Amino acid sequence: xxxxxxxxxxxLKQSFLCxxxxxxxxxxxxxxxAEEDPIFAFNKAIIDATNHLCVAYKPNIAFYEAHGLKGxxxxxxxxxxxxxxxxxxxxxxxxKRGDIxxxxxxxxxxxxxxxxxxxxxxxxxxxxxxxxPFLAFEDKHTILLxxxxxxxxxxxxxxxxxxxELYKKVLTTSKTYxxxxxxxYVVGATKASFLTDIRKIIPDSFLLVPGVGAQxxxxxxxxxxxxxxxVGLLVNSSRGIIYASTDKDFAEVARIKAxxxxxxxxxxxxxx
Numbered sequence: 001x002x003x004x005x006x007x008x009x010x011x012l013k014q015s016f017l018c019x020x021x022x023x024x025x026x027x028x029x030x031x032x033x034a035e036e037d038p039i040f041a042f043n044k045a046i047i048d049a050t051n052h053l054c055v056a057y058k059p060n061i062a063f064y065e066a067h068g069l070k071g072x073x074x075x076x077x078x079x080x081x082x083x084x085x086x087x088x089x090x091x092x093x094x095x096k097r098g099d100i101x102x103x104x105x106x107x108x109x110x111x112x113x114x115x116x117x118x119x120x121x122x123x124x125x126x127x128x129x130x131x132x133p134f135l136a137f138e139d140k141h142t143i144l145l146x147x148x149x150x151x152x153x154x155x156x157x158x159x160x161x162x163x164x165e166l167y168k169k170v171l172t173t174s175k176t177y178x179x180x181x182x183x184x185y186v187v188g189a190t191k192a193s194f195l196t197d198i199r200k201i202i203p204d205s206f207l208l209v210p211g212v213g214a215q216x217x218x219x220x221x222x223x224x225x226x227x228x229x230x231v232g233l234l235v236n237s238s239r240g241i242i243y244a245s246t247d248k249d250f251a252e253v254a255r256i257k258a259x260x261x262x263x264x265x266x267x268x269x270x271x272x
Contacts, residue, residue, distance in 0.1 A: 001090055001141075002139055003230075006055065006056075006090050006206070007230050007231065009055045009088055009089075009090070010055055010231050011231075013052065013053070013054075013055060013262070014262070014269055015053055015054055015262040015265050016234055016265055016269075017053060017054040017055065017056070017234075017235060017236075017237065017261050017262055017265060018055070018092065018208065018234045018237075019046070019050055019054050019057050019241055019242070019258065020057075020058045020059075020210070020236050020237065020239075020242070021043050021046065021057055021058065021059040021242065022060040022239070022242070023042055023043060023059075023063050023064075023074075025038065025039065027243050028246070029042075029246050029247060030246075037073070037074055039067070039071065039074035039078075040074045040078055042242075042250075043059075043074070043081075044078075044081060045251040046242055046250075047078075047081065047082065047085075047086065048251070049251040049255040050241070050258040051086045051089060053255070053258040053261075053262040055088075055089065056089060056090040056091065057082060057089055057090075057092070058091075058208075058236055058238075059078060059079070059092075059094065060094040061075065061094060061095040075115070079116055079117060083116050090118050090119070090234070091117045091118045092117065092119045092120070092121065092143065092234075093111040093115065093117040093119065093121070094121050095111065095120050095121055096122070096123050097111075097121075097122055097123065098122050098124065098125060098126050098130050098131075099130055100129055100130055101129050101130070101133060104129075104130050104131070104132075104134060107120070107133075107134075108120070108133050108136070117140075118139075119141035119142065120143065121143045121186060121208075122142050122144055122145065123145050124145060124146075124170050124174065128177055131144065131174070131177055132177055132179070135178060135180065135182045136178075140182065142183055143184040143185065144170065144174055144183055145185075145186045146167050146171055146185040147167040147198070148188050149188025149189060149191060149210055149211035150188070153188070153191070167194075168197065168201060171201045172201055175201075175202070183205060184206040184208055185198075185202065185205055185208070187207045187209055188209065188210055188211045188217065189209045189210065189212045189217020189218065189219075189221075189235070192218060192221035192222050192224075192225055193221075193225070195207075195222065195225035195226040196225050199225070203228065204232065205232065206232050206233070206234060207232060208234045209233055209234065209235045210236040212235050212237055212240075219235060219264055219268065220264075223268040223271075227268070227272060231269070235261075235265070237257075237258075237261060240257060241254050241261075244256070244257045
């Protein structure tokens with residue numbers, strides 16, 4: 001998917017919502033456990049109920065890998081279902097991979113070619129030759145971890161290196177990578193106050209913003225400091241939507257929660 005196609009979907013739906021499909025088998029409604037593939041059954045119901053309100057879905061790969069081959073099959077069925085029935089959705093493999101050249105190429109092939117994701121999250125710690133193999137794929141996107149929303153982010157990401165915070169060095173250096181136009185960045189919603197400085201370095205890039213909702217991030221603050229003329233934001237909510245109910249009405253309640261965010265997003269878009 002190209003940036004233009006993603007922007008067109010945002011404008012059409014008046015939404016820049018990304019829904020995280022972080023499926024914990026212990027949290028899904030009990031009646032689904034009787035299904036042959038409970039994880040896929042859960043995802044399918046969530047997707048069918050919410051697809052008109054969001055522009056992206058983001059399975060966190062760990063929640064599938066934890067179940068071995070069965071979990072990987074659930075992931076494969078989920079992405080195939082999205083690509084077949086809702087091809088307009090931007091898909092994100094939240095895998096946080098990052099390794100040297102040949103290994104990165106294999107990771108990229110796994111997520112882009114075999115599974116058919118539009119994008120994958122990448123850890124930048126190993127530098128250029130761990131990132132560029134992902135960037136080599138045309139019309140695919142590499143989402144670099146820049147400034148995350150977890151408590152440990154302060155251990156390294158905000159430390160000063162050569163007179164500059166490390167996350168700013170990551171942003172600045174990544175702009176020199178081959179095919180850097182295919183980069184997006186993870187910036188946590190709980191770090192909204194940093195967005196002004198971030199936009200000075202990457203004024204037009206898309207930001208994947210987790211942390212709105214359950215983690216306490218403010219949508220209005222993220223929009224105030226992070227939105228661009230082409231929106232430039234994908235705001236993720238996971239638990240606050242998919243686990244809003246654990247009863248048989250879970251998909252309908254998820255739709256209601258997604259709609260609440262979509263309405264707020266439409267209001268933010270009208271301001272600009």
